[in-house]
Amino acid sequence: MSALSVTGVTKSYGRTPVLAGVDLHVPTGTTTALLGPSGCGKTTLLRIVAGFDDPDAGTVELGGRVVAGAGRPVPARRRGIGFVPQEGGLFPHLTVAGNVAFGLPRRLRRDRGRVASLLELVGLDAALAERSPHQLSGGQQQRVALARALAPEPSLVLLDEPFSSLDASLREDTRRAVVAALRATGATAVLVTHDQAEALSTADQVAVLRGGVLAQLADPRTLYRDPRDLDVAAFVGEAVVLDGDAVGGRVASELGELVLGRECPDGPVRVLLRPEQLRLSAGPGPRARVCAVDFYGHDARVELELPSGRRVSARTEGGDLPPAGAEVAVAVSGTAVPFPTGAPTPAPAPATA
Numbered sequence: 001m002s003a004l005s006v007t008g009v010t011k012s013y014g015r016t017p018v019l020a021g022v023d024l025h026v027p028t029g030t031t032t033a034l035l036g037p038s039g040c041g042k043t044t045l046l047r048i049v050a051g052f053d054d055p056d057a058g059t060v061e062l063g064g065r066v067v068a069g070a071g072r073p074v075p076a077r078r079r080g081i082g083f084v085p086q087e088g089g090l091f092p093h094l095t096v097a098g099n100v101a102f103g104l105p106r107r108l109r110r111d112r113g114r115v116a117s118l119l120e121l122v123g124l125d126a127a128l129a130e131r132s133p134h135q136l137s138g139g140q141q142q143r144v145a146l147a148r149a150l151a152p153e154p155s156l157v158l159l160d161e162p163f164s165s166l167d168a169s170l171r172e173d174t175r176r177a178v179v180a181a182l183r184a185t186g187a188t189a190v191l192v193t194h195d196q197a198e199a200l201s202t203a204d205q206v207a208v209l210r211g212g213v214l215a216q217l218a219d220p221r222t223l224y225r226d227p228r229d230l231d232v233a234a235f236v237g238e239a240v241v242l243d244g245d246a247v248g249g250r251v252a253s254e255l256g257e258l259v260l261g262r263e264c265p266d267g268p269v270r271v272l273l274r275p276e277q278l279r280l281s282a283g284p285g286p287r288a289r290v291c292a293v294d295f296y297g298h299d300a301r302v303e304l305e306l307p308s309g310r311r312v313s314a315r316t317e318g319g320d321l322p323p324a325g326a327e328v329a330v331a332v333s334g335t336a337v338p339f340p341t342g343a344p345t346p347a348p349a350p351a352t353a
């Protein structure tokens with residue numbers, strides 16, 4: 001497996017710029033999730049890396065070799081890249097074994113042991129080998145597609161929203177099996193997704209693409225806890241944004257005095273908390289009115305209105321929930337992340353279970 005380096009890649013379709021100088025480095029043996037809203041250019045970048053499309057400017061390097069952007073591009077079939085599309089893309093006339101064997105070098109295609117070990121790698125029972133793709137669930141089809149992509153031991157694996165067609169119950173199992181297989185083979189991989197939770201739980205690093213450039217590239221915890229700006233913060237999870245005055249690393253806010261998680265000059269500041277940092281009680285403390293409660297089973301999202309009229313969300317254990325209209329006290333745990341007051345208040349992210 002090889003490292004991938006994308007440097008200054010730009011791409012327009014007609015007069016519409018899609019990528020405006022993207023830099024991305026994926027170290028050998030790691031998985032990077034490419035996360036961004038619909039239409040931000042994720043698939044375009046993936047296609048350029050794969051060799052299905054050429055950049056207008058910039059380079060793509062694979063294992064230290066420039067494959068696009070300098071001289072004649074290396075054709076897709078010579079890049080040694082495995083591709084897993086949104087929906088399996090399996091050959092319907094071939095069995096599972098036939099599909100996986102198709103990915104193997106010609107001399108190994110009859111090696112049943114090899115096919116069986118690839119199926120095992122992606123968590124599939126060897127008994128499925130003689131089935132046709134239409135006799136598999138969506139999740140099983142995606143695993144076969146990954147086994148086929150890994151069979152030729154590619155330098156890089158690209159996965160384009162591989163779980164998007166699966167329902168919630170299959171999605172999690174399939175995601176885990178795919179991550180395990182990528183780790184077991186030491187694969188270098190890029191996974192395109194617009195699902196924040198999927199990006200954060202799957203990848204070693206997450207690249208947030210916005211407006212044709214990389215807004216932030218960081219490991220999942222840093223991205224969630226210490227995002228570069230409030231837009232990124234709201235894109236990777238629900239954000240609670242408050243204004244206040246910083247003095248000596250603390251902020252007086254509507255939710256009481258908050259401790260800042262990073263240095264910030266004294267003065268007006270806008271701070272970020274996450275809904276799971278808000279604790280509700282009947283006791284003393286800053287007050288809020290419950291506007292709505294979404295119960296998810298494992299936990300619940302409680303929408304609150306603060307005295308200023310600002311709405312914020314709390315994620316709380318699903319046990320003892322206050323009814324809509326109730327007045328509650330709110331306590332905050334952990335630290336708040338400061339941003340300049342000029343930072344726009346991000347649009348609320350859709351609530352997820």
Ligand SMILES: Nc1ncnc2c1ncn2[C@@H]1O[C@H](COP(=O)(O)OP(=O)(O)OP(=O)(O)O)[C@@H](O)[C@H]1O
Pocket residue numbers: 013014018036037038039040041042043044045194
């Ligand atoms: N072949 C093309 N010709 C013209 N415009 C294109 C072409 N391919 C993509 N686009 C445009 O480029 C933009 C980025 O598309 P792209 O498919 O890369 O986005 P995406 O982030 O993968 O979106 P999604 O999450 O919806 O799949 C979109 O506005 C799209 O309409």
